[in-house]
Amino acid sequence: MSILSKTWLRSWFTHPNIEFKYPYSGRNLELVDTIMKRYRDEKIPMDKFELSYSFYPQVSQPIDKWLDIVLQNGVKYLFFEVHNFSLPIFTILAAKSLTELVVDWCTLMPISFSSDVTNCNSLRKLSLTHVKLDENMLQTLLNCCPLIVSFIFHYCWGFKKIELTLNLQKIKSVSIKSREQNELVKIQAPTLEHLTYDSYLWGKLDTVECQNLKSLDISYVRISDEFLQNLISGSQSLKDLKIRNCEDIEEIDSSNLESLEYMGYKIPKLKIARQLKNLKINLQCFSSLKAAWFCNLRKLLSNSISCPEISLDFSQCNGINLTDLRLHQEVATPKVDILNVNCTWTNGQCRTFLDALLWSCHPRRLNIQSTSATFKMLH
Numbered sequence: 269m270s271i272l273s274k275t276w277l278r279s280w281f282t283h284p285n286i287e288f289k290y291p292y293s294g295r296n297l298e299l300v301d302t303i304m305k306r307y308r309d310e311k312i313p314m315d316k317f318e319l320s321y322s323f324y325p326q327v328s329q330p331i332d333k334w335l336d337i338v339l340q341n342g343v344k345y346l347f348f349e350v351h352n353f354s355l356p357i358f359t360i361l362a363a364k365s366l367t368e369l370v371v372d373w374c375t376l377m378p379i380s381f382s383s384d385v386t387n388c389n390s391l392r393k394l395s396l397t398h399v400k401l402d403e404n405m406l407q408t409l410l411n412c413c414p415l416i417v418s419f420i421f422h423y424c425w426g427f428k429k430i431e432l433t434l435n436l437q438k439i440k441s442v443s444i445k446s447r448e449q450n451e452l453v454k455i456q457a458p459t460l461e462h463l464t465y466d467s468y469l470w471g472k473l474d475t476v477e478c479q480n481l482k483s484l485d486i487s488y489v490r491i492s493d494e495f496l497q498n499l500i501s502g503s504q505s506l507k508d509l510k511i512r513n514c515e516d517i518e519e520i521d522s523s524n525l526e527s528l529e530y531m532g533y534k535i536p537k538l539k540i541a542r543q544l545k546n547l548k549i550n551l552q553c554f555s556s557l558k559a560a561w562f563c564n565l566r567k568l569l570s571n572s573i574s575c576p577e578i579s580l581d582f583s584q585c586n587g588i589n590l591t592d593l594r595l596h597q598e599v600a601t602p603k604v605d606i607l608n609v610n611c612t613w614t615n616g617q618c619r620t621f622l623d624a625l626l627w628s629c630h631p632r633r634l635n636i637q638s639t640s641a642t643f644k645m646l647h
Contacts, residue, residue, distance in 0.1 A: 284315040290322065301330055308337045318347040328353070339363045349373055361388035361412050368393040376401040376409070377426060387412050395420035403427045411435055423447055432457055434477075446471060461505075465489055466512075475499060483508035493519045500524070535564040543573040550579040557585050559592035559624065566628040569602035578629070579608040585618035593627050607631035611638035 286307075288300055307314065317338045321331070331350060338346065342365040348355060349372035357376050360369065367390055376399055391413045397420070401409075406427060410419075415438050421430065422445040430444060431454045441462040444453060449469040456476040465473055466487040473489050481503040491514060500506055500521055507526040511517060519537040522528045527546035530536060535551060549568070553561060569575055607629065611621075 282310075282312050284313055286314065286316065287318040289318075289320040297327065297330060300334070304334045304337050307341055312341060314338055314341040314343045316345040316347075317343050320347075320349040321353075322351050332356075335360070339366075344368065346370070347372075357409065358385050358412070361391065361409075362386055363388070364390055366391055368395075370395040371397070371399055373398045375399070376405050385412060387414060389415050391416055393418040393420075395422075396424055397422040399424045400426050403429055407431065417441065419443070421445075428452065429454070431455075434458075479503055479505075481506050483510075485510040486514060487512035489514050490516060492516055497521055535561070535568050538568060538571045540572055547572060547575060548577050548579070549575070550581070552581045554583045557582065557588055557618075557621070557624075559589050562588070562593060562624045562628040563596045566596070566599075566602065569604060569629050570599045572602070575602065575604040575629075577606045577608070578604050578631075579610070580625075581610045581612070583612050585611070585613045585621055588618075588620040588624045590620055590623055590627070593624060601627070602629050604629050604631045606633050607635070609634070609636045611636065 286303075306312070319331070319334070321327075331353065335348075335356070339360065339362075343363065344365055345368045346360065346366060347370040351373045353374050355371060355374040355376060357371075360366065366388060369391060370393075376396075385408065392415065394409075394413055394416050395418075401424060410432065414435050416436060417438055418441045419432070419436075419439060420443045422443070424446070425448060428448065428450075429452045430446075432439065432442065433456050436457055437459070439457050439460055442455065442457070442460060443462075443464040445464070445466040445468075447468055448471070451467070451469075451471045452474065453465060453467075453471060454474045454476075455463070455478060458477045459480060460478050461480055461482045463475075463478070463481060463483070464485040465471070466485075467473075467490075468488045470488055470490050473486065473491055473495075478499070479502055481499075482505050484499070484503075484506060485508075493516075496517060497519075500509070504524065506524065509520075509522070509525055509527070510529040511520070512531040513533070515533060517532070517536060518534060519539070520528070520530065521539040522544065523539060523542070525544060528538075528544055529546070529548045529550075531550040531552070533552050533554065551565070569578070607625075609625070
């Protein structure tokens with residue numbers, strides 16, 4: 269063996285970043301075990317350790333052993349994806365060196381709590397995805413990590429309430445994506461700057477003292493116009509707002525915003541005091557089209573100083589009374605830069621559709637996508 273190859277091999281065996289992905293076979297397990305023993309015996313420092321594995325009960329013992337070695341060797345970043353593995357989370361959090369913890373597909377319950385659960389003051393980022401845990405576990409876990417800056421909580425289950433309190437003294441970014449029905453998310457975090465909440469099954473959001481919020485991204489959330497207005501007015505630093513399919517929202521005050529993206533079934537009323545740097549609107553109409561719908565669209569676009577891009581999705585089209593539209597021409601026809609139209613109806617030709625569409629706005633560029641509909645201009 270050459271000197272170069274020996275040097276390379278030595279460097280490889282002592283590299284501070286280790287990644288093992290799906291070592292299924294027994295031979296692979298033995299190799300991982302050999303490598304981990306070397307790190308243990310020679311006390312080789314670890315900065316990063318990643319393990320992705322499909323869990324089987326017979327390999328629980330080596331995984332526990334590897335985890336102990338990782339923690340003893342001062343790991344800073346730990347990624348752990350072992351399906352259905354009961355992760356000793358508080359043993360991990362007892363490590364003084366850990367700054368980022370990412371857990372995927374593990375189980376954090378059941379657990380017997382004890383008084384010797386200590387804080388992990390070194391942890392700055394905590395990410396839980398597809399994790400099973402209950403409310404007691406979640407709250408205890410958050411209480412143990414008071415100095416985290418970022419919290420990601422995606423598609424976990426086993427709870428009905430998520431509560432982030434003043435205990436999180438330095439939290440700046442929170443991303444919650446859930447499939448739990450009718451869950452409640454309560455957030456009291458004066459330091460919070462970025463919040464994403466995707467509920468899918470109509471969760472409820474309650475925020476208090478989020479005055480430093482800079483960006484808000486919500487999807488399928490039950491909130492009222494009053495709640496949204498109070499949140500916007502109470503967060504003077506809020507500049508970026510994204511709303512998707514929050515059906516109870518009918519009015520949006522974007523006076524202080526720089527960027528607004530809206531997707532939904534209802535056409536909202538916009539209060540705009542200045543030109544937005546970014547405005548994107550995606551409207552989905554799954555009921556029969558009527559003249560009133562295009563009137564509301566025209567009003568929406570007339571309230572905006574500039575409309576860079578509008579996207580419309582239609583699933584049905586019936587005859588539209590153009591006479592009714594001509595009775596509502598109080599303002600000049602608004603202009604948009606790009607108008608994207610997606611038609612999925614199957615009842616053939618909609619004779620007045622394009623006339624109604626171009627009555628509501630004048631696009632610089634019109635993109636129409638359809639697999640079955642045909643169009644005809646009458647005027």
